[in-house]
Amino acid sequence: MNPLELVRARAGTPFTVRFDGREIEALPGRTVAAVLWSAGVTAWRTTRDGGRPRGVFCGIGVCFDCLVTVDGRPNQRACLVPAEPGADIRTQEGTGHDE
Amino acid sequence: MVVVGAGMVGAACALYAARAGLDVILVDRGPVAGGTTGAGEGNLLVSDKEPGPELHLALLSARLWGELAQELGTAVEYEPKGGLVVASTPDGLTALARLAAGQRAAGVRTVPVDASELRSLEPHLAPGLAGGVLYPQDAQVMPTLAAAHLARASGARLETGRTVTRVLRGADGAVRGVRTDRGDLLAPAVVNAAGTWGGEVAALAGVPLPVLPRRGFVLVTEPLPRRVRHKVYAADYVADVASDSAALQTSPVVEGTAAGPVLIGASRERVGFDRSFSLPVVRALAAGATRLFPFLDDVRVMRTYLGFRPYLPDHLPALGPDPRVPGLFHACGHEGAGIGLATGSGQLIAQALTGGTPELDLTPFRPDRFAEEATA
């Protein structure tokens, strides 16, 4: 059993996004967080001080732990932003802004 | 002695008095830095003072902050980053240069910066500005940390969450201590360091002191790498500070912090203790800041907060013994400059308390200087 089977999903045509340069398959409608989770990726940010890995925590846009850089724009909440075909998703380090 | 008010000024009074050999009790109805100190940016500025008694106090304070930084600098996030005042028009620059000349005569270090040099000091500054003046003596601390560390370093007995309800006076009229909601604290000297609430404390001793709140908002951005190096503000800020108007005034003041966020001020309005959020003020601050630093357009504001500067009608603090009440001293009404002026104020109060001659003439700061107006 998996969640798609449980709700008898007939998903639209998959597409690919890039995460840190490698291609990942995505289903239409999923957020960046859901796409990364489905690919087994659980961390896509490192913290400012400790350089520690972080990913989704609250899942509803409140905690800002899942910040990620999408198409060059830092500090996007992966749990809110839908994945678009060809999106360039990159692990965000620190503030996400260039020094 | 009893110091009423555990903000920045009260903590500095406690520190210098303790170092002068006095036993100090620091009492506050709230926590440490719970009033205006906790709502401030922590500016230690000489640049925004016109020549006169306040500038003398600022220069003394800057020197003392530098000394304190030797022992507490890291703990209080002391940063001698310098201030950069910019003018957008040639006329503005002329006025700024005139102000700087007067300040220089009073002992302030000033460095004229022409238009072409501005961006080497602040690479992200907007193009097209007429020029500016760099003030290397301007610095910054994290105000709550500063108040807490100075209070601790003083060794004073800290009584937070304790409300002073009366200033006790003997038959001869002299101060005997304070009554609080949890018992009396007896001492031959009481220092009113209650900031914006200094008028209330003065009234508890039976004397008027017309301290009024002047509200200010601060915007805090998302954390950024260090893009704003100095405290940067527009030349009109000095005029706003000196203004007597009750109406809203805003002039952009922008600075980076060690922790990452950029702080944006400054607004001034006299609306009593109104804590409600004002979208027009916030919009005006955002507009001013993005004019100075266009890159801020895409930067997000995470938080806004407000505080109440303790305003006295002539913009000078009340500092020194109150001739109307023997044993009562005041150190309040520093408006938006209390963090910076705290060290000098503490030092002067300690000198007055121990019977020495204060190193600055306290006459311009006399607490009873408003008496005639109050009765008129």
Place this chain on the structure above:
Amino acid sequence: MSERRPVLAVIGAGPAGLAATLAAAARGVRVTLIDSGTQAGGQFYRQPAPGLGARRPQALHHQWRTWERLRTGLDTRLADGRVTHLTDHHVCWVERDSSVEGEPVRDDPAAPGFTVHALLGPEQRESVAIRAHGVLLATGAYEKVLPFPGWTLPGVVTAGGAQALLKGGLTLPGRTAVVAGTGPLLLPVATGLAAAGARVVALVESAGPRDFVRRSRSLAGAPDKLAEGAGYAARLLRHRVSVKARHTVLEAHGVERLESVTVAALGPDGRPRPGTALRLPCDTLAVGHGLLPHTDLADGLGCRLDGPAVRVDDEQRTDVPGVWAAGESTGVGGAALSLAEGHLAGRSAAARLHGTAPDPARRTRAARTRTRLRAFSEGLAGAFAPPAHWAELVTDETVVCRCEEVTAGAVREAVGSLGAGDLRTVKLLTRAGMGWCQGRMCESGVAGVAGCAATPARRLPARPVPLGMLAAPTDDPPPAR
């Protein structure tokens, strides 16, 4: 459609907001329903993304018939133009103004109009302004999570977060999960994850049966709710989820991500019983300790709060004229209570915006439901509780403020040697709560570690707003008619 109908802005399209929308629209009010979601439903009825083509979304839901009724009602009102639904609108503040044209609140001429400012879309770089004669806040709640060593590891998620990604994205964070903490949310999360194919090795709940027996009187007032609980028990058994009552998580382990958790039984004093620690390998820990109301917009409007929640009267009115609140923002109590409150709020708003009073005789049923469910939720809130001494388990090295990476040790030092005795001073001295989330995630944890009350901080704007948008608003609104 009459041009003279008053406009009510309902913020939030969960159960409370939808019930309010339908009640108000049925009584001659035009409703602008403003919500951050891409579809109506809120957290409780969060729908799978349409692109995923779910043909049986109800497999992940409870009380589906209620949802169908709300959905049908909304569709009808959208079709007849009484309701406008603005999706992906993230409200950052609500402004009171006096420039709204049209019908004033007649029985209170002092009541001002309102402008709702919202950021658009997932990018949130532009804003719009929506004008209304009244505002109804149905902003819901977010999850409270108390810190423990290892809680910042990837793979540790909030219980609600795991559920949101499951319901909305039809995805699981891993294969082997532990669900832990306290509160009624843990049951649907554990059964939901299990039904969707995760191996849920344990449900770790710090409350125990005795906590419920002690509150049996208030709980007995809602037998349907108890039956719902029994249904969960059967499902947990079917999915072979080991239920560990009066247990707590001591630590989450892992280097770059979660690898296992240690749990232990709680003794009568609320501390872990020595010798009961048990290590459970897992790649997901879904953890939660209850919910906290979203009150930022209400606070910004000057509405009075009662503790963490917006204070309302019998009609769900706040103390600011023209502003109503319903659902979790007025106190956490579940979807059924939110529906009752939303209904009452919508009725009141419709009546008041037309200058009349709601008919008390006609609102007794919803009001009775509200009374009964409030008592029930108070009973639940008392029964479900984190371990009495949870803060002792937070080691000094543990990061308590996730955004600013402030450790428990730093918080303790602020209290112990710098004299901080309240949450605001702790925050100012340590930066705990000053980051992106503005303390929403750490406020309870920091307060607990500091040993002071969790007084809610003022958080405005309610969402981060680009300075350029503030400086040059793109949202000059057309006047409401």
